[in-house]
Every structure is written in C-alpha cells, then in structure tokens.
Amino acid sequence: MSDMTEAPKIESAAAFGQAARPSDNRQFRLLSDIPVRLSVEVGSTSLKLAEVMDLAEGSIVELDRQADELLDIMVNGALIAKGEVVTVNGRYGIRIVEVANTETRMAGVERRT
Numbered sequence: 001m002s003d004m005t006e007a008p009k010i011e012s013a014a015a016f017g018q019a020a021r022p023s024d025n026r027q028f029r030l031l032s033d034i035p036v037r038l039s040v041e042v043g044s045t046s047l048k049l050a051e052v053m054d055l056a057e058g059s060i061v062e063l064d065r066q067a068d069e070l071l072d073i074m075v076n077g078a079l080i081a082k083g084e085v086v087t088v089n090g091r092y093g094i095r096i097v098e099v100a101n102t103e104t105r106m107a108g109v110e111r112r113t
Contacts, residue, residue, distance in 0.1 A: 036075050036076050037075065037076050037077075038073070038074070038075050039073075039074045040071050040072065040073055040074070040083070040094055041071060041072040041074060042063060042065065042071055043063025043064050043065035044063060044064055045061060045062060045063050045064055047061070070082035070083060070084060070097055070098070071083055071084065071085065071094065073094060073096065079100050080099065080100050081096045081097075081098060081099045081100055082096075082097055082098045082100070083095050083096045083097050084097055
C-alpha cells in the first residue's frame with residue numbers, strides 16, 4: 001500500500017457485539033478521521049547489501065523472532081499492541097492479545113512544543 005486510499009476498512013465493534021470503544025466518545029470524534037498507518041511486524045534482521053542482492057525466489061531469511069512469539073502491532077512506527085495471526089473469511093487478520101502500556105505507546109510519538 002502506498003497510501004491510505006488502499007487501506008481496508010475496519011468493521012465497527014458494534015457489528016461484532018462488542019462494547020463501545022473509548023473512541024466512540026464525542027471528545028474523540030475530532031480526531032477519528034485522521035489517517036494513521038497500522039503495520040504488523042513479524043520480525044526483522046540485518047543483512048549486508050550483497051546478501052540482499054543474492055536473494056532469489058525460494059531464499060529463506062531468518063528473522064530475530066521465534067515462531068510462537070507475538071507480533072508487534074505498530075501505528076505510525078510506535079508499538080501499540082502485540083497480537084497473533086488469524087484468518088477471517090480466507091483473509092489474514094490480527095487478534096490483539098495485549099495492549100502496550102502508555103509509556104511504551106507514547107515513546108514513539110513525537111512531541112512538538
């Protein structure tokens with residue numbers, strides 16, 4: 001995805017019988033239309049440029065995470081939660097297992113004065 005126009009829409013919590021979210025509060029309506037980039041990090045590694053250039057179809061790149069570890073859920077590069085992969089109607093999804101504490105979430109947010 002190069003921009004948010006291609007981003008999939010998220011179903012409302014009410015459609016799944018869940019309780020209303022804090023973002024449903026009138027205080028947050030002003031902020032609710034601001035687009036953010038949500039990404040899920042499976043893992044990472046460091047490679048030399050020559051190693052990247054040697055990659056071909058069928059190559060395997062070992063990541064720094066165990067297969068049973070939770071995935072990092074990031075918003076605009078800041079960790080907000082950890083989750084696990086699920087499938088929904090033949091598509092991938094992420095189930096949020098734990099939400100990061102406020103200090104961790106805010107560490108990636110740039111503050112301007």
